Amino acid sequence: MYSKSLLFLSVLSVNSFAQCDARFANISQNNDDIAVYRQSQSYDSKIEFSVKAINNDQCQLKVMVESENHSFFISDNNRFEFFIESSTTNTGSVKQPIFNIEQLELAVNLTLKSGTFVKAGAYSDMLTFRLLDDKQQELDVQEISVNTLIEPNVSLSLLGFNSTDHTVQLGELYSGQEYTNLPTLKVVTNSDVQMTIDSQNAGFLQNILYKQQYQIDYQLNVNQTWYELNKAQLLTIKSSMSSADVFLPLKVLVKDISKRPAGSYEDTIRISISPLHY
Numbered sequence: 480m481y482s483k484s485l486l487f488l489s490v491l492s493v494n495s496f497a498q499c500d501a502r503f504a505n506i507s508q509n510n511d512d513i514a515v516y517r518q519s520q521s522y523d524s525k526i527e528f529s530v531k532a533i534n535n536d537q538c539q540l541k542v543m544v545e546s547e548n549h550s551f552f553i554s555d556n557n558r559f560e561f562f563i564e565s566s567t568t569n570t571g572s573v574k575q576p577i578f579n580i581e582q583l584e585l586a587v588n589l590t591l592k593s594g595t596f597v598k599a600g601a602y603s604d605m606l607t608f609r610l611l612d613d614k615q616q617e618l619d620v621q622e623i624s625v626n627t628l629i630e631p632n633v634s635l636s637l638l639g640f641n642s643t644d645h646t647v648q649l650g651e652l653y654s655g656q657e658y659t660n661l662p663t664l665k666v667v668t669n670s671d672v673q674m675t676i677d678s679q680n681a682g683f684l685q686n687i688l689y690k691q692q693y694q695i696d697y698q699l700n701v702n703q704t705w706y707e708l709n710k711a712q713l714l715t716i717k718s719s720m721s722s723a724d725v726f727l728p729l730k731v732l733v734k735d736i737s738k739r740p741a742g743s744y745e746d747t748i749r750i751s752i753s754p755l756h757y
Contacts, residue, residue: 631754682708
């Protein structure tokens with residue numbers, strides 16, 4: 480009798496890769512210049528973040544930053560774009576950047592480019608920071624809620640004039656004549672505004688000698704709308720969707736001048752603005 484012995488050898492090759500022992504230590508917001516942004520400024524504004532990591536294995540680390548709103552801050556009715564930037568090289572995309580961490584620290588900025596029009600309001604976004612190793616394996620993740628409040632800012636001036644006070648010479652007056660030689664109002668605003676127009680003489684040009692004894696009634700036109708100035712007028716000026724500048728041409732309609740003596744007539748109109756809060 481013969482006995483047979485069979486030997487089976489199974490050789491298994493096992494490759495194992497240990498994941499890098501690293502994590503975020505802290506992600507903090509350091510500064511917010513966007514809250515005081517003005518469209519007229521010549522420099523960019525930014526919100527600054529400081530990213531710190533713990534790296535026990537001395538791995539090559541990267542950070543991916545994602546925006547829930549695809550790099551837009553959003554309010555109830557408006558939005559504006561920002562850019563995720565750092566001084567280190569971006570090896571990802573504009574909307575999904577990936578930055579190398581040097582010496583376990585990284586500065587990340589949300590940058591609002593100069594010249595962008597931003598309306599006043601409360602804006603927010605959610606950022607996701609992903610810690611990656613050199614093989615793009617995710618090691619840690621943190622979400623940061625970002626909020627910024629753009630305060631209303633308004634200014635009023637006379638287009639082409641350095642002073643806020645200006646004397647208009649209408650010239651010789653005629654009944655029913657429109658006079659367009661008035662300056663244009665320039666409103667710079669990032670919000671809707673309320674404009675108050677008040678006439679010192681309640682809508683009359685008064686004779687400088689006889690005062691109320693001889694007056695000439697007139698109307699003021701602001702941006703193609705006529706107003707009686709017998710009482711203070713309150714106007715709502717809507718801000719533009721693309722620019723902070725709003726231009727409002729002015730003109731005057733002189734009414735009946737019959738039975739008024741020759742001479743000089745005058746009135747003082749005061750115009751002021753304030754932001755509207757909804």
